[in-house]
Amino acid sequence: MTKSRYVDTSCATGSQVPGRALPPAAASPADCAWIVNFNNGNSNWNNHDNRNQVRAVRSVPRASEYPDEPVALRDLHKAWRCARRHKVPGENQLQFETFWLDNLLALQEQIKAGTWSPGPSTCFIATKPKAREIHAPAFADRVVHHWLVPRLEPLWEPRFIHDSYANRVGKGTHAAVRRLREFVCQVSSGQGGGWYLQLDVRNFFNSIHRPTLYAMLAKRMRTAHVPIETQRIAHALLRHRIAAQGIRHRSSAEERARVPEHKRLENAAPGCGLPIGNLSSQFFANVYLDALDQFAKHELRAPRYLRYVDDFVLVHRDRVQLDAWRVRIEQFLQDRLRLELKADIRLRPLSAGVDFLGYVVYPTHTRVRRRVVRHAFTAVKACADPRDVLASYLGHFAHANAYRLGMHLVSASKGENP
DSSP states (O other): OOOOOBOOOOOSOSOOBTTBOOOOSSOOGGGGTTOOOTTTTTOOOTTSSSTTOOBOOOOOOOTTOOOSOTTOHHHHHHHHHHHHTTOOOOHHHHHHHHTHHHHHHHHHHHHHHTOOOOOOEEEEEEOSSSOEEEEEOOHHHHHHHHHHHHHHHHHHTTTSOTTBOSSOTTOSHHHHHHHHHHHHHHHHTTTOOOEEEEEEBTTHHHHOBHHHHHHHHHHHHHHTTOOHHHHHHHHHHHHSOHHHHOEEEOSOHHHHHTSOGGGSGGGSOTTBOOOTTOHHHHHHHHHHHHHHHHIIIIISOOSSEEEETTEEEEEESOHHHHHHHHHHHHHHIIIIIOOOBOSOOEEEEGGGOEEETTEEEOSSOEEEOHHHHHHHHHHHHHOSSOHHHHHHHHHHHTTSSOHHHHHHHHHHHTTOOO
16 A cells, blocks of 8 residues: 555644645644544544644445446456466367457346356366365356456455455465464463364255355345345356256266265255355355354354364363364254264364364374375376476475475485485
8 A cells, every 4th residue: 555645634724735734733622523543543532642633544445335337347357367367278268268358248248137147067076085076167157256256255254254264365274274273272282181173064065055045145235235236146156056057077987986976966955055166156155154153253152263164173171162062063053054064073182183174283283194195105206297296295294394204205206215
């Protein structure tokens, strides 16, 4: 932000010098009682110590202040640039970009008229760390996702708790692990002991109830006076199950067989399911579980709670308290969000280590998860030129106490015996 100049806020008479305030000696505090001292928390001290001077500040637009043109072509153009960034162009993207201006104009008209709806998606199977479906939307739909999400984020970011770390600017896996390390050290510091409760939602994305999710979105969008065009796009994404829009499968029968039946989006319960792999789904997931975050912080009053997508951890000195919170969380998820917890509920002492996001956090140190270590050595040995893979894993190791492990990985990449 550029440095603002002082402006004349004097209530007394006298000549004004452009760009500079003249502190009058004769002005009474009552005459300038509206002046705010920015050094004391924006409270008005009736001009006791700011000499009638106020630094001009840049106004911050509210989330509800939208431009006169809610579907501007420049915004769609920006969304197109974001959608193609760092992507290897496929056939669908190349077709769109051959006549990109015509296609952006067509999207603009569809959004304005309220006729836009998602097209067929492409489904492929990701096998690591476990088999799961990934749904890649058509490129035109991806542009719409990148147009929509920045319009909804300002409504929800001020509401999201600090310790929600998935798919948010300035957050991420490493920030979540650092925060968990702080929680563990706070509880175990000095006295040792302490417990953690780690929970995970069963089949999360396929279990999200879309009408409940849209009710959350709609209430806030109406309160903020979001343009009707934006509301229609959000509704169009949640109105139908993705199978009704069509799915193109790019995987063999053997690959699809590796995904359990209940994990397939086409088998989700009526009214449920969001496609993994869409930008909009990542944002909607945070909106949906924000209700859980608010419940944990304001109803349970859990001081050490953090969440990454559907994996969340609570840290406390008292095992009984954590078990009581588990019962209430399980009931809340069922009653409010129609979700269930996985059977793998971990209520363990901190000395056993918290296995979270590729690391195991102990009160005294942090290790890299063993499965990640195995994958790292397998990957560098299998590559003819392992430099990129090596740099990636060394970056992961850098967030743990793993200096020697990193050196062993470097030796393995050179074909040496570690």
